[in-house]
Amino acid sequence: MLTAKIIADADFVVAPLDRRIFGTFVEHMGRCVYGGIYEPGHPTATPEGFRQDVLDLTRELGVTLVRYPGGNFLSGYNWEDGVGPKEDRPVRLDLAWHSTETNQFGTNEFITWCRKAQLEPMFAVNVGTRGADEARHFLEYCNHPGGTYYSDLRRSHGHEQPHGVKFWCIGNEMDGPWQICAKTSAEYGRIAQETGKVMKWVDPTIELTACGSSQRAMPTYGKWEYEVLDQCFDQVDYISLHHYCRNDADDIHEFLATIDDLDHFIREVASIADAVAAKRRSKKRIMLSLDEWNVWYKASGPGDLKKPGWPEAPPLIEEVYNHEDALVVGGCLIVMMNNADRVKAGCLAQLVNVIGPIMTETGGPAWRQTIFHPFADCARHGRGEVLRLKVETGTFPTKAHGEVPSLLATIVRDPDTGAAALFALNRSVTDDMDLSVDLRGVADDLVIASATQLHDPDLKRTNTKAAPDAVSPVANPTAKLEGGRLTATLKRQSWNVVSLARG
Numbered sequence: 001m002l003t004a005k006i007i008a009d010a011d012f013v014v015a016p017l018d019r020r021i022f023g024t025f026v027e028h029m030g031r032c033v034y035g036g037i038y039e040p041g042h043p044t045a046t047p048e049g050f051r052q053d054v055l056d057l058t059r060e061l062g063v064t065l066v067r068y069p070g071g072n073f074l075s076g077y078n079w080e081d082g083v084g085p086k087e088d089r090p091v092r093l094d095l096a097w098h099s100t101e102t103n104q105f106g107t108n109e110f111i112t113w114c115r116k117a118q119l120e121p122m123f124a125v126n127v128g129t130r131g132a133d134e135a136r137h138f139l140e141y142c143n144h145p146g147g148t149y150y151s152d153l154r155r156s157h158g159h160e161q162p163h164g165v166k167f168w169c170i171g172n173e174m175d176g177p178w179q180i181c182a183k184t185s186a187e188y189g190r191i192a193q194e195t196g197k198v199m200k201w202v203d204p205t206i207e208l209t210a211c212g213s214s215q216r217a218m219p220t221y222g223k224w225e226y227e228v229l230d231q232c233f234d235q236v237d238y239i240s241l242h243h244y245c246r247n248d249a250d251d252i253h254e255f256l257a258t259i260d261d262l263d264h265f266i267r268e269v270a271s272i273a274d275a276v277a278a279k280r281r282s283k284k285r286i287m288l289s290l291d292e293w294n295v296w297y298k299a300s301g302p303g304d305l306k307k308p309g310w311p312e313a314p315p316l317i318e319e320v321y322n323h324e325d326a327l328v329v330g331g332c333l334i335v336m337m338n339n340a341d342r343v344k345a346g347c348l349a350q351l352v353n354v355i356g357p358i359m360t361e362t363g364g365p366a367w368r369q370t371i372f373h374p375f376a377d378c379a380r381h382g383r384g385e386v387l388r389l390k391v392e393t394g395t396f397p398t399k400a401h402g403e404v405p406s407l408l409a410t411i412v413r414d415p416d417t418g419a420a421a422l423f424a425l426n427r428s429v430t431d432d433m434d435l436s437v438d439l440r441g442v443a444d445d446l447v448i449a450s451a452t453q454l455h456d457p458d459l460k461r462t463n464t465k466a467a468p469d470a471v472s473p474v475a476n477p478t479a480k481l482e483g484g485r486l487t488a489t490l491k492r493q494s495w496n497v498v499s500l501a502r503g
């Protein structure tokens, strides 16, 4: 049995948690849109053609924000193709995913879906094949009240009120050679500067994200962030990070240690952004938008990324998640919360079918993948301020990451209600852990509202259509709160949540 100790004090706060970190991503890719959120012929379809079962699971997941329409798809997309009467919309080749795009789903359908799902849209503008001109027109279409060509075009499409989209990305992964019309940092930085400038002239209330590196392993990483921000520092509010954890060697210790790479990545990008600020003697702080992250390595071969011919909505990168993937996703969420002072938005990529927490069968049911559970736990209980913890834990050895702490944890406390939640990952695959949490100024008049654990002796267990709840949280009866001290036994290889509320 391992032991671990945490000291938390209500007066020591990292930052308020921006709940936009509980976002996801919908791309025109594979069966994410068609067969995912939109399937007019489905037995649960709404009058608009949305799958009600997916809408219900999206609500249950607790998603706050969704990025749209891509992804690599974005860099060849004409937003005009996806608005207006459906029968007039052009069918196009999508070069990003070698698919046929029917454009039966577009901007207005997405906004309507967001309203139904009660979440905020995050839009991205194409700076691959297009640029500032398209971006300003698209923003005018979405956000300008009326009386101009593009705002009146939206009204003629049945949307009298502006969509009021606040959060915008300037392009996607523009450093990647796979991107349609990829750019150098000098080219992209200049485009982001000018595009951002005109977009804020159209609507000064929006927030803008510049593309960071498409992954930490890119050869241009670091230099890219610096050179891009050096040009568009005054125009943008966020820089993006994309992070996909991999388990190529099928080594659970190394896989669980990849969670720490995300922490390094966040701190590095924040430092680079602050170096650009320092050069300008600026107090402005560029915040981080982790607008693509997940576990993704199994469904990433050529056959997963592209199907022969130009099929419509073919199944692409339909990763089937197992228990160990859920642990890594939970660990990444802890890292994001512990960096709440800089990470202000996050998008689990993607929402459904395409590396998604929700899986569907076209014409059939929808179910929760294993990674659904840690995300839903955090979105449900992660409210308020993240506390700065003192954590005492043992470590385990790894080849690539050295000694790695067995316990990863965070505590989020709502200063208004006093309610608090502990999220804890026991990364030991051999030993259960006795955890003791000294709650100073936190637990006064609180009781345990719920204590759950996600544990499976089989790290490879998955949820399937036949067994959709094989990996699901269960109650943890060991959790106790006495005299300001929370104690619980955390099973080996387990994800744990204890929620405390006023009695």
Ligand code: AHR
Binding pocket: 027, 029, 070, 071, 072, 073, 172, 173, 214, 292, 349, 350
């Ligand atoms: O999420 C799948 C793809 O991964 C996105 O289209 C791209 O931005 C990233 O490389």
